[in-house]
Amino acid sequence: MGVVMNVTMDVDMDVDIDATKCGGMMSVDPNLLAPIYQFLQCKTPEQWVEKARQPENLPVLLRDHLLCELKAAQSAMFLIRKYAVDPKSADTLLAWFRPYEDFAYKKMGDIHSLKGKNQVTKQITARANSPYSQDLIDKMVLLIKEELHHFYQVLEIMDIRGISYDSISASRYAKSLFQHITNHEPYTLVDKLIIGAYIEARSCERFAKLAPHLDEDLGKFYISLLRSEARHYQDYLTLAQSISKEDISQRVSYFGQIEAELIQSLDNDFKFHSGIPAQ
Numbered sequence: 001m002g003v004v005m006n007v008t009m010d011v012d013m014d015v016d017i018d019a020t021k022c023g024g025m026m027s028v029d030p031n032l033l034a035p036i037y038q039f040l041q042c043k044t045p046e047q048w049v050e051k052a053r054q055p056e057n058l059p060v061l062l063r064d065h066l067l068c069e070l071k072a073a074q075s076a077m078f079l080i081r082k083y084a085v086d087p088k089s090a091d092t093l094l095a096w097f098r099p100y101e102d103f104a105y106k107k108m109g110d111i112h113s114l115k116g117k118n119q120v121t122k123q124i125t126a127r128a129n130s131p132y133s134q135d136l137i138d139k140m141v142l143l144i145k146e147e148l149h150h151f152y153q154v155l156e157i158m159d160i161r162g163i164s165y166d167s168i169s170a171s172r173y174a175k176s177l178f179q180h181i182t183n184h185e186p187y188t189l190v191d192k193l194i195i196g197a198y199i200e201a202r203s204c205e206r207f208a209k210l211a212p213h214l215d216e217d218l219g220k221f222y223i224s225l226l227r228s229e230a231r232h233y234q235d236y237l238t239l240a241q242s243i244s245k246e247d248i249s250q251r252v253s254y255f256g257q258i259e260a261e262l263i264q265s266l267d268n269d270f271k272f273h274s275g276i277p278a279q
C-alpha cells in the first residue's frame with residue numbers, strides 16, 4: 001500500500017482562543033462542550049475544583065499537566081507504532097520523542113534545547129498489511145504534534161512562573177482505566193481508543209471548569225486548549241467505531257462508568273485527573 005503522510009505540513013496549533021472576556025469572566029462556546037458533557041457520565045466535583053484553584057497547588061497541577069501532555073502524545077505514538085506504521089517510520093517516531101522523553105525522564109535539556117524540536121522531516125509511512133493504517137496515522141500524527149506543542153506551552157508557563165520541573169508520580173486515573181482493556185484484537189485496540197476518548201474529554205471538561213478560577217493568563221491558556229482536546233476526543237471515538245465491526249455504545253458506556261467512578265470517588269493523590277480530594 002505504501003500510503004504516505006508528510007508530517008512537516010503546517011497544522012492548526014490551536015492558537016485560536018474560544019474565550020471572550022465578559023465582565024471579568026471567561027466564557028466558552030457552549031457548542032464545543034455540549035457533546036463532551038453528553039459523553040462524560042459526570043461532571044468534575046466542586047471539591048476537586050476547590051483544591052485545584054488554591055495557589056499552593058498550582059505547581060503540582062502544572063507538573064502533572066505537563067506530563068499528561070507528553071503521555072497523551074506517547075499513547076498516540078505507541079498506537080501507530082503498534083498498529084499502523086512501517087518499521088522505518090516507527091524509528092522516526094521514536095526519534096521525534098527522544099528530546100521530550102530525555103527532558104521528562106532523564107532531566108536532559110531544557111526549554112531552550114526543546115525549542116523547534118516538534119517537527120518530523122521524514123515521512124510517516126503506513127504498513128502495507130494493516131486495514132486501518134492511514135486513518136489512524138492521519139489523526140494520530142496531528143494529535144501528537146498538538147500534544148507536544150501543548151507540552152512546550154505548559155513548560156513555558158512554568159518557566160515564566162519560576163515553577164521547576166520535578167518528576168512526579170502518575171495518578172491512578174489512566175492506569176485504572178487501562179486495567180479493564182480486553183486482551184484480544186481488535187477489541188484491545190477499540191478499548192484503547194475509547195479510553196483515549198475519555199481521557200481527552202475529561203481533560204477538556206476540567207480545563208473549562210478550572211479556567212474561570214485561575215488567573216487571567218492561565219485561564220486563557222486553558223480555554224485555548226479546549227478546541228484541540230475536543231477534536232482529539234472526537235477523533236478517538238470515530239476511530240474506535242470505524243475499527244469495530246460491532247456497535248461500540250455498550251463498551252463506551254462501560255468505560256464511562258469506570259471513568260465516572262474514578263472522578264467521583266475519594267482520592268489521596270491530588271493530580272489533574274484525580275478523584276475527590278480525600279482531605
Ligand SMILES: [Fe+2]
Pocket residue numbers: 069072146147150225229
Ligand atoms: Fe493536549
Ligand SMILES: [Fe+2]
Pocket residue numbers: 072147200228229232
Ligand atoms: Fe489532547
